[in-house]
Amino acid sequence: MSRPMDQIDNSSTKPLQTEHHGQMSSRRSQSDVRLENCESEARRDLPNSLTASQHGPVTLLRLSRPAKRNALDxxxxxxxxxxxxxxxxxTRAIILHGEGKHFSAGxxxxxxxxxSAPVSVRRSQSWYRAFxxxxxxxxxxxAVLHGGVIGGGLELAAAAHIRVAERSAFYALxxxxxxxxxxxxxxxRIPRxxxxxxMIDMMLTGRTYSAEEGLSLGFSQYLVDDGHGLAKAIELAERIATNTVLSNFAIVQALPRIARSDPEGGFLLESLMAAITVGDDEAKERVNAFFEKRVAKVAHPSGESER
Incomplete structure (x- = not known):
């Protein structure tokens, strides 16, 4: 069962670690992104199984229990x-990743x-709150996925908005x-x-999916070579961090609810979010910058033309 943080043994907690490196290059591999020698921020105690670091507007949270394949206790x-x-x-975006050979074995x-059954129910409820x-x-x-993304580890990954998989990743229930x-x-979350x-097939037969299969099925939106997942995630997170706060909030809060609602309710919520975001001062400035040609137009992925 989940315990309040002030009830967790202090011997198993550590403060948030911070780094200040400005803009981070998307070319760096996961092994090149160093989280050591960080300035501590004592107000945010975490268990030893988690390590947090700050990179400008992007915060990284690392599962740090590699000897247990980042099993979730x-x-x-x-x-x-x-x-x-x-x-x-x-924080304008968060990256969730795992230390060692696996994201999480569950x-x-x-x-x-x-x-007991009551304890198990309360434990599930603590997972629901966390995710x-x-x-x-x-x-x-x-989320950056590599190695085993298994059971509860897959449930954790499914709660993220964007998932970047390395080729070593595999999925199982x-x-x-x-x-x-x-x-x-x-x-x-997983059936979504x-x-x-x-999902029934995975659970009944023990079927596993590779990273390549997971990309086509929807377990991840991006697939990169081993060792490059964190760099790709940083690239994406830094791009996300340049959006307006209100726009990002609307996307992660409203869009999933609209997708799950009936059409009439979805249309209403969409119109409300459109009205709220367009009235934001920062949004108005960005639209004006577009009309005044102070920002580039959206380009075709090949770079051949503009839209």
Whole structure:
């Protein structure tokens, strides 16, 4: 069961770490992005299984339990909930990634095998709160996937708005082989990505999908070579951070709700969000800059023409 952060043993917590490097090059590989020698910010204690760092408007949260393949225990889930409930004020985008050979092997089964039904329900509810803070937080979240994205790790990844997969990534839902069921929101979020029948197939047969297959199915939106996932995520996050705060908020908050609503309700919510965003002072300045030709037009991906 999730515990409030002030109830977690202080010996297993550490402060948020920050770096100030200005703009980060998208050419750097994951191994080139250094998170050491960071300036501490003592007001944000996290469990040892999580490490946070600041890069201008982009905040990185790393799963730091590689010896356990970044398995998610109660302290880690509580830390995720705590972090996403109030990210650093300057944050315009968040990157979620994993240390070691795997993104996450899912729930730490050593903490769930002897749990009673009421305890298991409360544990699931703590996962729901934590992952809801990712999906419905105030800023967009980019997840970097490599190695195993398994069970609860896939449920965690599904809560992010953008997923960048390295070629080593693979996806699995082995809960049925353990005699258990998904309990971290996967039954709701994963079918939105790949469809209910594919999720049923994964759970009944133990089928796994490669990174290449995952790209076509919807597990990820981007596929890069091994070691380049974090650099790609930083490139995307920095691009996201240049959008207006209100526009990003509308995209991550309203768009999923519109997609799940009936058409009439969706049209109404869309019109309201359009009216709110266009009235934003920063949006007005950007539209004026476009009309005054102070910004470039949208170009074709090939660069051959403008629209």
């Amino acid at each position: 109660d302290a880690t889930i509580a830390g995720i909930e705590f972090f996403f409930s109030d990210p650093p004020q300057q 729930a730490d089964l050593s903490t769930v095998t002897d749990a 809801d803070g990712i999906e419905n937080g105030r800023v967009p979240v980019v 082995p809960e049925s082989t353990r005699g258990i069921f998904v309990g971290g929101g996967g039954a709701v 990505l790949i469809g209910t029948t594919r």
